[in-house]
Amino acid sequence: MTKKINKILIANRGEIALRVIQTAHEMGIKTVTLYTDEEINLPHASAGDESFNLGSGALKDTYLNQEKIIGIAQSCGADAVHPGYGFLSEKSSFAKKVREAGLIFIGPSPESIDLMGDKKTSKTKIQELGVPSIPGYHGDNQEISFLMKEAKKIGLPVLIKASAGGGGKGMRIVYDESEFQSALEGAKREALNAFGDETVLLEKYITSPRHIEIQVMSDQHGNHFHLFERECSIQRRYQKIIEESPSPAVTPELRKKMTEAAIKITSGINYEGAGTIELILDTDGSFYFLEMNTRLQVEHPVTEMVTGLDLVRLQITVAQGDKLPFTQNDLKQRGHAIEVRIYAEDPDNEFLPSIGLIKKIGKTTVRDTRLDCGYIDGNAVTISFDPMLAKLISWGESREVAARKLNLALNDILFLGLKTNRDYLKRILTLPEFHNGETYTHFVKTYEDKLQKKTPSKEQTAMAVAAFLLKKNQSSSNGQSAVKANNVWESLSGFRNI
Ligand code: ADP
Numbered sequence: 241m242t243k244k245i246n247k248i249l250i251a252n253r254g255e256i257a258l259r260v261i262q263t264a265h266e267m268g269i270k271t272v273t274l275y276t277d278e279e280i281n282l283p284h285a286s287a288g289d290e291s292f293n294l295g296s297g298a299l300k301d302t303y304l305n306q307e308k309i310i311g312i313a314q315s316c317g318a319d320a321v322h323p324g325y326g327f328l329s330e331k332s333s334f335a336k337k338v339r340e341a342g343l344i345f346i347g348p349s350p351e352s353i354d355l356m357g358d359k360k361t362s363k364t365k366i367q368e369l370g371v372p373s374i375p376g377y378h379g380d381n382q383e384i385s386f387l388m389k390e391a392k393k394i395g396l397p398v399l400i401k402a403s404a405g406g407g408g409k410g411m412r413i414v415y416d417e418s419e420f421q422s423a424l425e426g427a428k429r430e431a432l433n434a435f436g437d438e439t440v441l442l443e444k445y446i447t448s449p450r451h452i453e454i455q456v457m458s459d460q461h462g463n464h465f466h467l468f469e470r471e472c473s474i475q476r477r478y479q480k481i482i483e484e485s486p487s488p489a490v491t492p493e494l495r496k497k498m499t500e501a502a503i504k505i506t507s508g509i510n511y512e513g514a515g516t517i518e519l520i521l522d523t524d525g526s527f528y529f530l531e532m533n534t535r536l537q538v539e540h541p542v543t544e545m546v547t548g549l550d551l552v553r554l555q556i557t558v559a560q561g562d563k564l565p566f567t568q569n570d571l572k573q574r575g576h577a578i579e580v581r582i583y584a585e586d587p588d589n590e591f592l593p594s595i596g597l598i599k600k601i602g603k604t605t606v607r608d609t610r611l612d613c614g615y616i617d618g619n620a621v622t623i624s625f626d627p628m629l630a631k632l633i634s635w636g637e638s639r640e641v642a643a644r645k646l647n648l649a650l651n652d653i654l655f656l657g658l659k660t661n662r663d664y665l666k667r668i669l670t671l672p673e674f675h676n677g678e679t680y681t682h683f684v685k686t687y688e689d690k691l692q693k694k695t696p697s698k699e700q701t702a703m704a705v706a707a708f709l710l711k712k713n714q715s716s717s718n719g720q721s722a723v724k725a726n727n728v729w730e731s732l733s734g735f736r737n738i
Pocket residue numbers: 325326327405406407408434435479480533536537538539626628
């Protein structure tokens with residue numbers, strides 16, 4: 241049954257709220273946005289046709305307050321809710337309540353969210369479907385001694401993961417048996433804090449993997465499609481910072497196998513809407529199911545740029561009960577797209593989030609680039625929300641060109657006024673290892689030294705000053721003019737490249 245959507249309430253904030261509004265307006269659909277007291281000056285607060293203030297306080301009283309949000313949707317006559325990512329997007333109880341209130345949830349069924357939103361239950365299901373998952377333990381027994389035995393059976397190193405996990409939280413690697421107990425306790429504590437559920441699972445820790453994920457899209461008529469892969473191996477704290485499509489590591493044969501596995505899952509669970517099947521690719525070419533995200537992903541723009549599709553439009557199409565307007569053969573990956581996530585954080589201090597006032601964001605005129613940004617000049621970045629400021633995406637006919645354009649565009653996107661990872665991202669994009677496609681999940685750790693800001697050590701400074709003085713003395717004693725530069729780094733070519 242099809243039902244045209246006329247008004248969407250967006251149960252989210254920042255760049256993703258703006259992203260959904262953009263497509264909704266293009267489709268002639270009205271939008272309703274939410275904001276908290278402290279967000280009054282943020283663009284999403286006034287970008288909807290109507291806006292509602294959620295007040296202030298803890299997230300559970302604002303963006304996670306299911307009853308309040310559904311109440312607003314009903315009172316303003318919205319007929320659908322888009323959850324964005326994070327927040328309530330993977331809460332089956334929310335999807336269920338939205339439906340019970342007679343509204344359309346723009347996402348999969350509560351049953352699919354329940355089944356796939358939990359890492360433990362989803363692994364059991366995908367094993368039934370015959371898709372390989374990482375060797376490990378994902379049963380109900382949570383006793384320390386039992387889990388320890390299982391860890392030994394799997395073989396160290398193992399990764400302890402929160403079953404309800406997301407955003408890299410509640411994960412611990414164990415290399416040695418003696419670390420197991422404290423790592424387990426740490427993971428459980430973090431999981432309980434972040435997700436209200438301390439259930440964990442164990443996985444064999446793959447030491448040199450790539451993160452490859454398949455974008456899927458299914459309609460309510462049993463049509464299941466894939467929109468190819470994204471590689472998201474460049475991560476810090478188990479969270480992605482650079483994503484691209486296609487992956488430099490995926491051959492046509494491997495792509496065929498991975499996308500077939502993804503479709504096996506979506507058709508096997510009768511999925512509907514947009515989703516992502518995350519896979520881990522080992523160095524020998526074998527791959528394993530990692531998890532499924534039953535929502536729109538942060539990095540969806542790279543898929544949009546290589547396929548020319550609008551994923552939010554497709555989500556709305558599916559939610560209205562319409563058929564997806566293509567066949568698998570119509571879909572093509574064209575050229576190459578790369579996304580960087582610009583965060584308010586300090587890469588020189590363990591990527592700790594930073595706060596402050598955005599003095600100037602900047603604009604770029606580099607062709608084929610896109611900035612999805614949740615802020616405008618003058619906005620404050622606080623600790624209340626995720627420190628992601630914006631996503632900058634580029635497209636090029638080749639990976640090389642896309643990387644070059646992205647690097648040029650990053651020169652223009654300044655985010656003056658607070659500490660960001662902008663320069664760090666530029667360093668990654670210009671590293672030869674990045675160009676060679678040596679993108680493993682330990683990239684950031686492996687090239688830690690090369691990616692460090694080039695601040696000279698005390699010894700280097702002393703050497704530079706000595707060399708400078710020596711050179712100055714020599715040139716004056718030769719009767720030549722003294723070195724003009726007033727900065728030792730400028731005058732000593734070569735030294736800066738250490
Ligand atoms: P993706 O899986 O789309 O690549 P992430 O895993 O980084 O992206 O998570 C998407 C966003 O949702 C991030 O901004 C992250 O901080 C947030 N997030 C993830 N899990 C949760 C959660 N359980 N509660 C609230 N926010 C979350």
